[in-house]
Each structure stands twice: as C-alpha cells, then as structure tokens.
Amino acid sequence: MSEEKHTPLDQFKIQELVNFDLGGYDVSFTNSSLLMLLAVAAATFMFTFGMRKAELVPGRFQGLTELIYEFVSGIVKENMGQKGRKYFPFIFSLFTFILFTNMLGVLPYSFTSTSHIAITFTLALIVFASILIVGFGKHGLGFFKLFVPSGLPLPLVPLIAVVEFVSFLARPLSLSVRLAAAMTAGHILLKVFASFVLMLWGIEYVGPVLGLLLPMPVIVGLIGLEIFVAFLQAYIFALLASIYLHEAIELH
Amino acid sequence: MDDDKVSELEKKIARFKKVDEKFEQSSEGKQHSLPLRMVTDLGAAIFVGFMIGYGLDALFGTDPVFMLIFLFIGIAAGFLNVYRAAMKEGD
Numbered sequence: 560m561s562e563e564k565h566t567p568l569d570q571f572k573i574q575e576l577v578n579f580d581l582g583g584y585d586v587s588f589t590n591s592s593l594l595m596l597l598a599v600a601a602a603t604f605m606f607t608f609g610m611r612k613a614e615l616v617p618g619r620f621q622g623l624t625e626l627i628y629e630f631v632s633g634i635v636k637e638n639m640g641q642k643g644r645k646y647f648p649f650i651f652s653l654f655t656f657i658l659f660t661n662m663l664g665v666l667p668y669s670f671t672s673t674s675h676i677a678i679t680f681t682l683a684l685i686v687f688a689s690i691l692i693v694g695f696g697k698h699g700l701g702f703f704k705l706f707v708p709s710g711l712p713l714p715l716v717p718l719i720a721v722v723e724f725v726s727f728l729a730r731p732l733s734l735s736v737r738l739a740a741a742m743t744a745g746h747i748l749l750k751v752f753a754s755f756v757l758m759l760w761g762i763e764y765v766g767p768v769l770g771l772l773l774p775m776p777v778i779v780g781l782i783g784l785e786i787f788v789a790f791l792q793a794y795i796f797a798l799l800a801s802i803y804l805h806e807a808i809e810l811h
Numbered sequence: 812m813d814d815d816k817v818s819e820l821e822k823k824i825a826r827f828k829k830v831d832e833k834f835e836q837s838s839e840g841k842q843h844s845l846p847l848r849m850v851t852d853l854g855a856a857i858f859v860g861f862m863i864g865y866g867l868d869a870l871f872g873t874d875p876v877f878m879l880i881f882l883f884i885g886i887a888a889g890f891l892n893v894y895r896a897a898m899k900e901g902d
Contacts, residue, residue, distance in 0.1 A: 721884055722887045722888045722891060723888070725881070725885050725888040726888035726891055729852065729858070732858065732859060733851045733852045733855035737847055737851040791844055795848065
C-alpha cells in the first residue's frame with residue numbers, strides 16, 4: 560500500500576466490471592452503472608414495498624415514501640401550479656434518481672455516479688430536451704418569445720435576445736456542473752480530512768490521540784453535511800427543472 | 812371521557828399543523844443552495860458565450876472578433892442569471 564500513491568481523487572475512478580464492446584464503442588458495465596442500477600432498484604423497492612400496505616396511519620417506511628412524494632408534489636405545485644401536474648412524474652423520477660445516487664455515494668466503499676459530468680450532463684440534457692419539446696409543442700414558433708421580454712424597446716430586441724439565448728443555452732451546463740461539483744467537492748473534502756488522521760497518526764506517542772481528537776469530529780460533521788448536500792442538490796435539480804419547464808409552458 | 816379524548820386529539824392536530832406550516836414556510840434549502848447556484852450560472856453563461864464565439868471564429872476565420880463579442884454577451888447573460896436568481900429569492 561505504501562508503494563502506490565493514493566490521492567483523494569481515487570474514489571472517482573471508473574472501474575469496468577463487465578466488459579462490453581458495441582460496434583467499436585466501449586459500453587462496459589462499470590461501477591458507475593452498478594451504483595445507478597442499485598439506486599433505481601432501491602428507489603423501486605422503497606416505493607413498491609413502502610406503499611404495499613398503504614395504511615391510513617402510515618408506518619415509518621410508508622411515512623418516508625409519502626414524505627418524498629409530498630415534497631416533490633410541493634415543488635411542482637409551488638413552481639408550476641395546477642397545470643404542472645402533468646409533469647409531476649418527470650420531476651419525481653429526476654428527484655428520486657438523483658437523491659438515491661447521491662445518498663448511495665455517501666456510503667463507504669461505494670461510488671458517486673453523480674460526481675461525473677457525463678451522468679449529470681445527460682440528466683440536464685434530458686431536462687433541456689423536454690423543455691424544447693414542451694415549448695415548441697405548446698407554442699410552435701411562438702416559443703422564441705421566451706427570448707424577448709415583453710415591453711422591450713425595439714432597438715434593444717436583437718441584443719437582449721442574444722443575451723437571453725446564451726443564458727438559455729447555459730442552463731444545462733449550469734445544472735450539470737453544479738450537481739457534479741457539489742458532489743465531488745464534498746467527497747474530496749472528506750478524503751482530505753481522513754488523510755489528516757493518518758498523517759497525525761505518525762507522530763510519536765501523541766499521534767493517535769491527536770488524530771482522533773482533531774480531524775475526526777470534523778469528519779463526522781462533514782458526513783452530516785454530505786447527506787444534507789446530497790438531498791439539497793437533488794432538490795435544486797428538481798426545483799430548477801420545474802422552474803424551467805414552467806417558463807416553457809407560460810413564456811413569462 | 813370520550814369528549815376529553817377528542818379535544819385532546821384536536822389539540823394535537825392543531826399543534827402538528829403549526830409545525831407543518833413552519834416547515835413549509837422555511838425556504839432554508841433554497842437559501843443554502845443560492846451561492847453555488849449563482850456561481851455555476853455565471854460561469855456556465857460565460858463559458859457558453861465564449862464557446863459560441865470560438866465556434867463562429869473557427870467557422871469564418873475571424874479569429875478574435877466573435878470570441879470577444881460573445882464573451883461579453885456571455886458575461887451579460889451570466890449577470891442576468893445571477894440577478895434573476897437573487898431577485899427570485901427576495902420576494
């Protein structure tokens with residue numbers, strides 16, 4: 560172990576578990592795929608078994624599932640109104656998938672799929688594509704009015720339209736970078752503080768005491784923060800997706 | 812004795828409803844996420860502006876012209892994003 564170098568970035572390494580090759584493309588089943596599959600399985604398990612009995616007075620399991628449902632329902636209602644009910648399944652799937660991948664990533668020895676831009680950008684592109692489909696489907700070419708705020712003096716229209724267009728294109732990038740950055744930063748911080756324990760351990764006599772006293776409480780706190788961030792980022796992703804969809808429906 | 816139980820239950824329900832309202836009113840999650848949201852919105856807009864300019868330059872062979880123009884447009888779009896995010900939180 561002392562021979563090879565360990566960096567805090569090791570945890571984000573993709574490892575191929577089963578090799579697949581599809582027409583020259585590498586489509587191997589990796590640890591990232593495994594964790595995403597687990598997340599979907601866990602979510603499915605929770606929502607089927609949590610609601611299987613569907614008692615009037617919910618138990619803990621059912622209470623948790625209802626809490627998540629009502630939470631997402633609140634996001635959709637608050638940002639999209641009654642018209643948004645149609646898009647609830649979409650927002651709900653996004654939220655649960657991100658929440659479960661984030662939460663599984665906090666577990667030791669697991670892998671955080673959402674720390675990779677490839678995953679988050681795909682999710683953001685799905686949101687972006689659905690905005691375009693909904694927008695053009697509802698308004699046709701009138702969708703371009705999204706880029707021209709009402710009451711704008713005519714000479715300013717081209718300039719503002721271009722600025723709005725760039726701002727619009729930046730959305731999927733911003734969505735994906737935010738999620739990946741938040742997940743990556745927290746996990747690196749955890750690893751760095753964990754390495755402090757080992758470094759202090761090397762000091763004679765007082766090392767182990769110092770190592771356990773100084774960085775360890777911080778690590779415990781950070782794990783709490785990580786769980787919070789895991790939830791928060793899923794919430795923000797769902798929130799922004801519903802805000803953007805609402806804009807596409809209503810056009811300001 | 813049943814009336815006692817009912818009134819007790821009603822009190823309990825009222826108490827839980829209060830807690831529920833408090834929980835809904837606090838937009839703590841939004842507040843915590845705002846800084847990171849602003850940073851990525853700003854950065855992403857600038858990057859997209861830059862890349863559009865870069866692409867147009869490569870297309871027309873006008874090296875720094877479109878890059879500079881769209882870089883500034885990207886900065887404007889980024890500030891617009893930050894402004895919107897901040898204003899939405901205000902109310």
